[in-house]
Amino acid sequence: xxxxxxxxxxxxxxxxxxxxxxxxxxxxxxxxxxxxxxxxxxxxxxxxxxxxxxxxxxxxxxxxxxxxxxxxxxxxxxxxxxxxxxxxxxxxxxxxxxxxxxxxxxxxxxxxxxxxxx
Numbered sequence: 280x281x282x283x284x285x286x287x288x289x290x291x292x293x294x295x296x297x298x299x300x301x302x303x304x305x306x307x308x309x310x311x312x313x314x315x316x317x318x319x320x321x322x323x324x325x326x327x328x329x330x331x332x333x334x335x336x337x338x339x340x341x342x343x344x345x346x347x348x349x350x351x352x353x354x355x356x357x358x359x360x361x362x363x364x365x366x367x368x369x370x371x372x373x374x375x376x377x378x379x380x381x382x383x384x385x386x387x388x389x390x391x392x393x394x395x396x397x
Contacts, residue, residue, distance in 0.1 A: 297391070300387065300388050300391040300392075301388070301391040301392045301394075301395055302392075303384075303388040303391075303392075304387075304388035304389040304390070304391045304392025304393070305392045306388075307380070307385050307388055307389050307392075308389055308392050308393075311380060311385075311389075312327075312389065315376075319340070320338055320340045320341040324341075324376070325338050325340075325341035325343070326338065326340075326341075327393050327396055328396045328397055329396065329397060330355050330360070330393050330396065331355055331357075331360070331390070331393055331394040331396075332354060332355065332356075333354065333355050334351060334352050334353070334354055334355075335347055335350040335351050335352070335353045335354065335355055335359070336348045336350060336351045337351065337352075344371065344373050344374045344375045345373045346368075346371035346372050346373030346374040347371045347374055349371070349373075350370075350371055357390055357394075360386075360390045360393065361383075361386050361387070361390060363376075363379070364379045364380045364386045364389060364390070365379050365380065365381070365383075365386060366379055367379050
């Protein structure tokens with residue numbers, strides 16, 4: 280198998296939601312994401328409640344960048360969330376999200392946490 284396939288398999292296995300993983304994700308989210316992403320959309324960022332499985336750039340109350348609107352009607356799958364969090368500007372050139380999360384374990388934890396946001 281290629282390195283990329285192995286990396287995807289490793290991340291996918293981490294994305295199986297467990298309470299401990301989601302709790303770790305909550306901590307990372309509080310430190311890295313909460314400034315821009317809250318329960319409701321703000322000019323800084325869209326709400327992430329219900330983001331897992333939602334169409335990309337689909338909230339009516341947020342003005343998305345051209346980078347993200349170009350991804351529509353794709354869906355926020357675990358793989359898309361991981362790719363966006365790893366390198367936002369690579370996933371969606373022109374996005375306004377300035378930084379991502381370098382560590383695969385942190386990304387897996389944040390994705391697990393976001394899957395529980397309602």
